[in-house]
Amino acid sequence: MAASSASHDVFQAIADPTRRKLLKLLSKEEMPVTAISGHFPMSRTAVSKHLRVLADAGLVKERKVGRETRYKLEPEPLVELKDWLQYFELFWENKLTALRLFVESDEQDG
Structure with a gap:
């Protein structure tokens, strides 16, 4: 059942143009949210919300490096x-x- 709801999340996650841009950006390299935010005309909080949607859909992975969280594309x-x-x-x-x-x-x- 979880796989069914997750499959819908992928389609919903990529429906937003900002999230599609995030995926393209993260396809090049792993980045912290502060660096990612510099590519968008919105607050770091708004970028973090988009990253959360992508993470919930399994499209990005996050990992802690010191005090920052880094994100990378998970293409599967x-x-x-x-x-x-x-x-x-x-x-x-x-x-x-x-x-x-x-x-x-x-x-x-x-």
Whole structure:
């Protein structure tokens, strides 16, 4: 049952553009919240709230280093998102194939 609720959390977590930017930032390196906050026009408290949502969804891990907490991307939960999107690629591929056929037939006619 916990896996079911966690799977919904990943989709909810990435729905926010700030959290998507956080994930991109943390994909490059592990960072403390003070350094992360410098990349956003909001308070450190607001950044921490976004990081908490990402951590609850399993998308970031936190660890204590001395007095600071460092965050890093945990990409495994994104596999579920990739699998879900992969299903819809079939529809995209069909549309692109139809477009290619249309363009090629138009070129032959014209």
